[in-house]
Amino acid sequence: MKKETGLRWLFFFAGLMVLGLGAALTIKGQRFGVGSWDVLHIGLFERLGLSIGLWSIIMGLIVITIASIGLREFPKIGTFINMTFVGIFIDFFNWLISDSNTFSVQLIAFIIGVLLLAMGSGIYISAELGAGPRDSLMLLIVKKTHFSIAAARTIMEVVVAVAGYLLGGPLGIGTIVIAFALGPIIQVTLKYSGKLLEKSVKVESVAHGHG
Template sequence: MRKILLWRWAFYFIGLLVVSLGISMTIKGQKLGIGPWDVLHVGLYQHFGLTIGTWGIITGFLIVIATAAVLKAWPKIGTWLNMLLLGIFIDLFNWLLPDFTSFGAQTVIFTLGVIVMGCGAGLYISPNIGAGPRDSLMLVLVEKTGASVKKVRTTLEVIVAIVGWLFGGPIGIGTVLIALFLGQMVHYTLPQSRKLLMKILGEEDEQFLH
C-alpha cells in the first residue's frame, strides 16, 4: 500500500511540475496568445499587480469554495494542492525561464510549452488523486446543466478568455490552439501515463486509479 501511495503521489507532483513548466513556456511565448485561464491570470496581474501564479491561486480558491458550496462537500486534498502548487510552480518557472523577444523564438517556446503541458496533464491526472479546481467547476456545470463536457468546457473557456482580454491578457491564435488541441493531447498522454503507472505498480493495483 505504501508503495502504491508513493508512486501515485510521485506521478501527481511530477505532473503538476511539468504542467507548470509548460504553462510558463507558453507565457514566455505569449505573442501567439496563451491558454484561456492564463489569459485571465495574466490580465489580472497586469491590471492589479501581484504575480501570475498568485492570481491562479486566488481564482482557484474561489472556484473550490464555489464548487464545494454547490456539491455540499469538500474536494479531495489533490484539488487543494493543485490550486496551490500550480501557482507556486508557475511563478518559479516564470522567474527561471529567460524572456524571448523574437517572434520565431516565442513560436518555438510556445509550441514546446503546449506539448509539455499535455504530457504533464496526463501524468498528474493518471493517479486519480483529485481534479484541479477548474476541471471540478466544469464537471459541476456539466452535472447541473446536462450539457456535454465539450460544450461546457468551450463555453467556460471562451468566457474566461474574454474577461481576461478585457483586463489586458494576451489572446491570439495560440489561445485557440490550446483550447482545441490540449484536450486531444491529454486524450493520448493520460492512458499512456496510466499504463506506465500500472506497469510500475502491477496490474493487480489497477483499482486505485479509478
C-alpha cells in the same frame, strides 16, 4: 499499498511540475496568446499587481469554492496542493526561463508549452489525488450538462479567455489553439498516464510480493 500511494504522489507532483512549466513557456511565447486561464491571470496581474502564479492560486480558491458547492463534495487535499504548487511552479519557471522577443523562440516556447500543459494535466489527473480547481469545474460542467470532457473544457476555456481579454490579458491565435486542443490532448494523455500508472503499480506489487 504504501508503494502504490507513493507512485500516485510521484505522478501527481510530476504532472503539476510539467503543467507549471507548460504554463510558463506559453507565457514566454505570449505574442501568440496564452492559455485561457493565463489570459485571465495576466490580465489581473497587469491591472492589480501581485504575480501571475499568485493570481493562479487566488482564482483557484474561488473556482474550488464554486465547484465544491456545485458537486456537493469537499475537495480532496490534492486539489489544494495542486492549486498552490501550480502557482508556485508557474512563478518559478517564469523567473528561471529568460524572456525572448524573437518570433521563432516564442513560437517554439508556445508549442512546447501547450503540449506540456496537456501532458501535465493528464499525468496528474491519472493519479486521482484530487483534480485541480479548473478541472474540478470542468468535471462539474460534465456532471451537470453530460457533455464530454473535451466539450466541457472547451466551453470553459472560451468563457475564461473572453473575461481575461476584457481585463487586458494577451489573447491571440494561440489562445484559440489551446482552448480547442487542450481537451482532446488531455483525453489522450490521461489514458496513457493511467495505463502507465496501473502498470507501475502492478510491477511494484509483484516485486513486493516476491520480496
